[in-house]
Amino acid sequence: MEEEESGGREKEEMKRKEKGMGMGIKGRQEEQEEGKRDIEKKQARWDQRLDDFSRRHNLSRAELRDLLRDYEAASLAGIRADAVRPRWDFTGAFYFVGTVVSTIGFGMTTPATVGGKIFLIFYGLIGCAGTILFFNLFLERLITVIAYVMKSCHERQLRRKGVLPHDGRRGSGNSEVDSLAGWKPSVYYVMLILCIASLIISCCASAMYTPIEGWSYFDSLYFCFVAFSTIGFGDLVSSQNAQYESQDLYRFGNFIFILMGVCCIYSLFNVISIVIKQSINWILKKMNCRCCHRCQRKFFRSRRNVVMPGNVRNRRNISIETDGINESDTDGRRLSGEMISMKDFLASNKVSLAIMQKQLSETANGYPRQMSSNSRQNGFSGGIGALAIMNNRLAETSVDR
Amino acid sequence: MRRGPAPPRRGRCCCRCAEDTGRFVLLAALIAAYLTAGASVFSALERPSEAAAQRRWNRTLTDFSRLFNISLPELRAFLRSYEAAMAAGIRAEALRPRWDFPGAFYFVATVVSTIGFGMTTPATVAGKVFLIIYGLFGCAGTILFFNLFLERIISLLAFIMKTCRERQLRRSGLLPPNFRRGSAISNVGSLPGWKPSVYHVMLILGIFAITLSCCASAMYTAVEGWNYIDSLYYCFVTFSTIGFGDLGIALVSEEEKRKFMTCTTLNENK
Numbered sequence: 133m134e135e136e137e138s139g140g141r142e143k144e145e146m147k148r149k150e151k152g153m154g155m156g157i158k159g160r161q162e163e164q165e166e167g168k169r170d171i172e173k174k175q176a177r178w179d180q181r182l183d184d185f186s187r188r189h190n191l192s193r194a195e196l197r198d199l200l201r202d203y204e205a206a207s208l209a210g211i212r213a214d215a216v217r218p219r220w221d222f223t224g225a226f227y228f229v230g231t232v233v234s235t236i237g238f239g240m241t242t243p244a245t246v247g248g249k250i251f252l253i254f255y256g257l258i259g260c261a262g263t264i265l266f267f268n269l270f271l272e273r274l275i276t277v278i279a280y281v282m283k284s285c286h287e288r289q290l291r292r293k294g295v296l297p298h299d300g301r302r303g304s305g306n307s308e309v310d311s312l313a314g315w316k317p318s319v320y321y322v323m324l325i326l327c328i329a330s331l332i333i334s335c336c337a338s339a340m341y342t343p344i345e346g347w348s349y350f351d352s353l354y355f356c357f358v359a360f361s362t363i364g365f366g367d368l369v370s371s372q373n374a375q376y377e378s379q380d381l382y383r384f385g386n387f388i389f390i391l392m393g394v395c396c397i398y399s400l401f402n403v404i405s406i407v408i409k410q411s412i413n414w415i416l417k418k419m420n421c422r423c424c425h426r427c428q429r430k431f432f433r434s435r436r437n438v439v440m441p442g443n444v445r446n447r448r449n450i451s452i453e454t455d456g457i458n459e460s461d462t463d464g465r466r467l468s469g470e471m472i473s474m475k476d477f478l479a480s481n482k483v484s485l486a487i488m489q490k491q492l493s494e495t496a497n498g499y500p501r502q503m504s505s506n507s508r509q510n511g512f513s514g515g516i517g518a519l520a521i522m523n524n525r526l527a528e529t530s531v532d533r
Numbered sequence: 534m535r536r537g538p539a540p541p542r543r544g545r546c547c548c549r550c551a552e553d554t555g556r557f558v559l560l561a562a563l564i565a566a567y568l569t570a571g572a573s574v575f576s577a578l579e580r581p582s583e584a585a586a587q588r589r590w591n592r593t594l595t596d597f598s599r600l601f602n603i604s605l606p607e608l609r610a611f612l613r614s615y616e617a618a619m620a621a622g623i624r625a626e627a628l629r630p631r632w633d634f635p636g637a638f639y640f641v642a643t644v645v646s647t648i649g650f651g652m653t654t655p656a657t658v659a660g661k662v663f664l665i666i667y668g669l670f671g672c673a674g675t676i677l678f679f680n681l682f683l684e685r686i687i688s689l690l691a692f693i694m695k696t697c698r699e700r701q702l703r704r705s706g707l708l709p710p711n712f713r714r715g716s717a718i719s720n721v722g723s724l725p726g727w728k729p730s731v732y733h734v735m736l737i738l739g740i741f742a743i744t745l746s747c748c749a750s751a752m753y754t755a756v757e758g759w760n761y762i763d764s765l766y767y768c769f770v771t772f773s774t775i776g777f778g779d780l781g782i783a784l785v786s787e788e789e790k791r792k793f794m795t796c797t798t799l800n801e802n803k
Contacts, residue, residue, distance in 0.1 A: 174618065177618075178615075178618045181611075181614060181618075185611055189601055189602075189603050190601070191601055195601075199593070199597055200615060202589075202590065202593045203590070203612055203615070205586075206586055206587075206589070206590035206593075207616070210583060210586075211586060211587060211590050212616065213609050213610075213612040213613040213615075213616055214609075214613065218583070219579075219583055220575065220576050220579040220580040220583045221576060221580065222572055222573065222576055224576075225571075225572040225573070225575040225576040225579070225580075226568060226569070226572035228572070228575060229568050229571040229572045229575060230568060231775075232571075232775055233564070233567070233568060233571070235647065235773060235774050235775045235776075236649075236775070237648075237649065237770065237774075237775035237776045237777050237778075238651075238777075239650075239651055239776075239777035239778040239779050242777045242779040243575065243578070243579055244579060244582060244583075245578055245579060245582055246762055247578050248575060248578045248579050249762060249763070249766040250762070250766075251574060251575070251578065252575075252766070252769070252770075253765070253766065253769045255571050255574075256769065256770075256773055256775065257773075258567075259564075259567060259568075259571065260773055260775075262560070262563070262564055262567065263564060265560065266557075266560050266561065266564055269553075269556065269557045269560060270557070272553070273553065273554065273557055276550070276553065350658065350661070353665075354661045354664075354665070357664075357665045357668065358649065358664075361647060361668055361669075361672055362647045362649075362774070363643075363644055363647045363648070363649035363668065363672075363776075364647075364649045364651070364775075364776065365649050365650075365651035365654045365778075366649075366651040366777070366778055367651055367654040400669075400673075401669075401672050401673040401676050402673075402676060404669070404670065404673035405673045405674065405676045405677035405680070406677075408670075408673060408674050408677050409677055409681075526687070526728055526729060526730065526731045526734060528730065528731045
């Protein structure tokens with residue numbers, strides 16, 4: 133078949149180009165010339181096919197050209213030689229709107245009318261914002277569930293060892309017990325759980341796509357990654373054929389898998405970004421340590437005395453973390469010593485104007501703070517994602533949650 | 534540790550948990566409703582033109598097949614090969630080579646920002662495997678970058694707005710005359726706990742985004758030759774990281790189609 137040929141030859145050309153890049157010797161001009169020669173070959177092949185067809189059916193070139201021009205106009209509206217599902221019936225439009233709002237954006241369906249494009253802009257603004265909020269809340273719920281489960285396990289363990297008094301009240305999240313006060317799951321643990329969840333979802337989804345769409349298992353995995361990370365190239369798109377066996381079930385499964393996959397991988401990205409931020413903080417600290425040792429020592433001393441009496445456990449965490457002090461608001465306990473700390477703070481040496489500004493805007497409102505002696509600074513102390521950034525920096529996000 | 538009278542810990546916790554979960558479920562329901570409404574509107578806007586195009590094409594095809602006595606399956610096979618030839622032709626001759634360093638850099642940028650136009654996609658298995666690993670860390674890092682950008686912007690806006698407000702207060706005489714205006718630290722004493730309203734920040738960010746889009750659209754209209762609404766549409770689709778990839782491809786298609794058809798007609802005239 134002609135298309136397999138041209139597809140295969142294109143792959144060859146791609147491989148050759150990649151090898152050329154690897155060697156690094158081929159000049160761009162050479163590659164372009166090679167490309168041009170390729171085009172001419174393809175052109176010649178296509179002309180041959182055109183010739184054969186017109187001769188066989190006794191057609192003039194002009195008539196064929198008109199047909200092809202009509203076909204081009206039709207393909208702009210999404211029509212193809214093989215039957216594809218209608219693009220703008222309700223389920224097609226729903227699929228399109230799903231890819232818009234999740235910012236995947238495959239591109240297999242795009243609005244052709246001007247009204248559609250304008251409506252898309254306004255619709256997308258609100259839709260994407262709402263969906264980003266949805267993903268962030270999903271991550272927050274997930275972390276709450278993990279924290280709850282791990283805390284109960286931990287409690288049960290401690291109780292069995294006899295550390296806890298038997299009549300200790302069991303609370304979720306705000307336990308009275310000192311050893312569990314302010315305990316939060318480690319970011320690495322959540323990352324591991326999310327990785328496993330993403331892998332399971334991808335493998336199951338690929339197992340569904342492979343028989344129904346006819347892709348190879350690896351291509352299905354590749355499609356899963358590209359779709360779930362919201363990159364959405366559009367070279368492979370699921371549920372595009374006109375007819376499937378058990379079509380409704382497949383479409384529903386497609387929707388559920390993509391939804392869960394995007395949630396998990398988006399959360400995974402956010403969690404990995406926390407790890408990256410901690411690494412950057414660590415690098416900054418190392419750099420600062422080297423060039424500003426005296427300042428740093430003073431800074432540490434003042435901070436230790438003033439702001440976080442209990443949090444100075446691990447030097448590593450006293451970094452230039454800009455939102456490190458911003459504790460999550462699920463544990464709220466106000467300390468009477470806070471007003472004093474602000475005055476002392478004002479008097480202390482400043483290392484960075486920005487850090488001070490931020491800390492003060494946080495402390496200025498008597499922002500509830502986690503002050504237990506055993507609280508751990510971990511990656512989640514600032515919350516996650518864009519929600520966390522705006523937490524307590526804006527008037528509307530300071531009082532309520 | 535001072536604690537006033539409060540509802541029992543557990544009760545308050547359960548209350549908060551229920552509130553959080555309720556919020557999440559309500560948001561999910563709202564988004565589902567939003568999707569349904571959006572699907573209906575888009576369907577109403579676009580379905581007529583799609584149906585008309587389909588009808589027109591079917592008529593053309595059947596007329597052609599009847600006129601020249603060619604079976605429909607054979608015609609369809611021919612059109613399929615035309616499709617493939619066009620796709621191969623377009624993809625092989627991009628306006629610039631696709632996998633040299635600048636092209637690959639552009640590709641990697643669309644991956645890492647999750648825009649993903651799709652004009653360039655890896656064809657080899659090794660490329661796809663590398664894409665998955667590379668994309669995992671790249672996307673996470675870029676999300677962090679955007680979040681830190683947001684944080685910096687909000688800090689900057691808060692600082693500017695606070696300064697303006699202070700100046701306003703001073704002018705209207707509400708501040709003591711010996712108020713020392715210096716670094717941000719001293720500001721806190723005068724405007725304790727003042728923070729910018731989210732609506733102000735949204736307005737400022739919105740104006741900034743619209744200005745940026747309009748300028749970018751002006752550039753695209755001039756250079757690429759699209760009309761202005763198409764450029765605005767392209768700006769929105771790209772900046773929101775949706776990244777359909779239709780406009781980029783369409784541009785190449787137009788040019789390539791013209792070249793293709795010209796060559797075909799030249800051959801025909803020979």
